[in-house]
Amino acid sequence: MFALKRSLVAMAIAAAPAITLAADKVELPNTLAMTAYGTGSAGYSQMVAIGNLLQNEYGTSVRILPGENDVSRMTPLKTNRVPLCACGIASYYGSEGVLMFAGPDWGPQPIRVITTSIASFGLGIAIAGDVDVKTPYDLKGKRVSWIRGDDALNLGTEAFLAFGDLTWDDVEKVEFPGYGRAFDGIVADQADVAFTMSVAPPAQQLAASPRGLVWPELDPGDSEGWARLQAVAPYFQPHKVTSAAGDYSKDNPWQGASYPYPILVANADSDPKLASSLIRVFTEDYDKYKDAAPGNAGYSLSQQNMQWVIPFHDAVVDYYKEIGHWTDEMQAHQDMLVERQRILMDTWKQYTGSNPPKDEDAFRSGWMEARAKALEAAGMNPVFR
Template sequence: MGGITMKKIFLACCLVGLIILSPLASASAAGNLRIGSAAVGSLLYVFSAAIAEVTAKHAGIKMEVLPQGEILTLPLMATQEVDLVMIANDAQGYAYEGKGIYERQTKGKGFDLRVLMLGMRNSASTVVTGDSGFKDYQALKGKRLVLDYGTQQALNLGSRASLIAGGLTEKDVIVLKASDIPEAVRLLMEGKADAVFGGIGVPVFRELSAAKNGILYLEAGDKHWDDVHKISKAYFPMTVKKGPPGILKDTVLVTRNFNLASRPNLPEDTAYQIVKAVWEHDTELGPHHPQLKDWVKERFVGEQTTAPYHPGAIKFYKEQGVWSDKMQARQDELLKMKKR
């Protein structure tokens, strides 16, 4: 009797264990995925929710959007507790290579990621107030700039890339720290900083503009891109047309993509179906946010990617005739990084 009782207890424990673990372990198998984004209300959260809606509607794949940044998401992708991440292309490269803030997390090995698609372009620059009198980067020599944004790798990289594109380096300015853009703007409002970094359309910049006689995004030059690319190959110059707050004329800004990436062992057909759904219905993203009008199929494949593409995505792109020899060369280059 004792042996039978113990066997029953053992089987019961196994059953309980399976019940507890099954929501995490079988998420992909059941057609339910988890995507890490950022806090509720952030651009990345909105973008992730839009992608989730399109894939659920047209591919039958449900996605749970998790309001957490890549610092929390990437380790969970390694354990298959999260399947996808919405991430800036520059930060993605540092995560893949195990550099910057990800070096300690991975002991320099990096997180193994696979790109499903490059998304909308995000232009950014150093921002000054309308009453500051600053008109270009050279005027910022010796001034106080917020360049250190803690664990926000994309901001840390972008702020420095924009500074270099403008012809300056960290040695030319006084470097300040802030946890995020709202805190950096507060320092600017209080007169404790002279310039901050941020993208077009950041909500808190509207408040800054109203309080400080407008804002100005400083223009990147065209002479320093080799130095910019030493930070990341994710960046490219893009002309932003006059109109948005802070863009008083057509202005060239440092730009990079936001990407949808996955864990490398996401099933090939799942990756294929996600890409197919968004490719065929990219026009359904725009109503969720004006910037998602720029999340279009023509930019899903790009040599500026900082991590290799998923085989399922490549299969679809080859069928569409958009996977070139140059893309395959870039793919091979990125894959070799993990073999060093």
Template sequence: MSNILLKTLGATAIAIASVMPAAAQETELARSMLWSTYDVGSSGYTEASAVADAFGKKFDTRVRIMPSGTSIGRLLPLKTGRVQYGWLANEVYFATEALYDFSVQEWGPQDLRIVAGRPSTFGMAIATDSGIKTIADLRGKRVPRIKANPSINIKVEAMLAFAGLTWDDVQVVEVPSYGAALQALVDGQADAAGTTPTAATLYELEGSSRGLSWAPLPEDNAEGWAAVTDVASFFAPATVTTGAGISEDNPAQIFAVRYPMITVYADADENEVYNFIKALDESFDIYKDATSAMPNWAISEAGTTPQDAPFHPGAIRYLKEIGVWTDKDQAWNDARLARLENVMAAWETATEEAMDQNISSKDWPTFWEEHRAAIEK
């Protein structure tokens, strides 16, 4: 009887196990990591520090952070393998497109992938007394362009494109820094400026006699948004209700961007990336209140498209598991990956032709840009 009972119990246990879901894979992180970020004091550094602290508390992983004030300084350690993850900004896009610092022959298009990226917003702040109501009204008006800051300038360029404008259609005010651009707006030396809605200087403008408004980028303007995404594919419509000159009763229709973006190279180990984004999700409750921006690191927000580069397969695997990754995300990712592959192929072709034609390093940037411009979108 006892043998029959044991066999029956055993068979029952096997049957139950066969219909039960497999236990979730335990998150496995390296004992130590090194990440690159923006300078100490930047939001990217602060946010990375908060996540690093959470990883230490929950997974006993020790994280060291390597800050840098330049795009090359943040990306080079990732390229050489010195750091495992970069908490980056629009240098991700520039690197995949071989633009600006990355157009030199020593760099070229970088095969980067996104793990996750926090949603942020950006818009065109305007002085109310300028009479500007729409992006189209910026024609002939004074707009700051920041020296050696393509990350901000490309956003302004995209907003101008919304109304079919370029830098040639406005009075360019050359300024040395982002802060100087906003101060020019406050001091009456500019009529509008591209900025995040929470920049401290904007509250000064809001309370001044000039007043503060936001040039709208309505989501239902399909032609305008096609022009925006033609400049760069990482922009998306956003309606915000907090910030200078903005409220629940007076929302601003601007656009969403990502910063910072946790970035790796395409050849990063899929299981390691999977575990990283899983850890990011599982430790969210520890770091979510570290700054006012940290709630936007919820994976349901930070794990969606568009971003500045395609997502890594390890991240996609986890996002699919938790139901965040959609068909729309997959379609965007496929198109973005195809674009990156086309850019890398064009770089190889341009490099071979440059050798045949004895193109000098001085002439290379122009030569490459001609090839890049011919790539199908």
């Protein structure tokens, strides 16, 4: 999920075409390029499986450009070198123009969702099994990892603390230079908590250690807890996790949290025929690819969060309307997200045109203040400050 090796090789997948039920309404190019996580990642494997389907059924060769980090994955999308990115949660940060995208070379991006995957894993804080924590409310006074230079991980941890009505001031913050080192620290009894994916190797390492591992229960009925969590990180959603390190399974799930991964995104002005064709393939050809790679089952229509944090591509909305899977509430939410993005991009244009500071830290600070004021003036939660 986090540190993945860089490999900027392109891949073409070849096989024989066939006919599908969706074929008469699918218009795809001969070659389709996208960026994705590194070659060892679940996201890359899933895109390979989708690429095989597109070649087999529609004669479209898929070129996958693996990126080392969020910026390297999203830069080709920003520059229109590729029309798609199988991204992580950084796609949301990019749409908001925050964290690694708050600098002068970035700003808010006009990103739109094609589809997402919610699989059996979860995302959250892994807790040493010997510290008697059952829910986030029990974390007060515990030693919680803080990773230098990793805003996404720290924000995830902060969100789980917020569920328990806690902040960093209520725990002992233990700084580590990296994600892996944080889990080494927990095993060595230097800390008790760190954020990760439920199936990640460091979580497995902790589960196999003498300290063991537990995942904190997030009661879906705790509306106040969830409101606090989502005020910090609105991209999280309740999730019954059946794949997790430790004593967890389909028979003993973790009632926790997750957010989509990968998130297949395009730019708002990308070819509507491409967006329409892809969502049709992902939805109508589901049975043909669902078992082709771990996590592919998460692309099912039933797993799509229709009121998430990034707007859908217009062509995707049109498709959902066509199949009767769209409501007035969904449209209102979509309209709000599109308006939010318009406000952000207008504010960015005004800010960058007002002779902002040359110093990058001062530039970021000024931008974050400007975006917060603009969103608050529209009655919207800035989330990031």
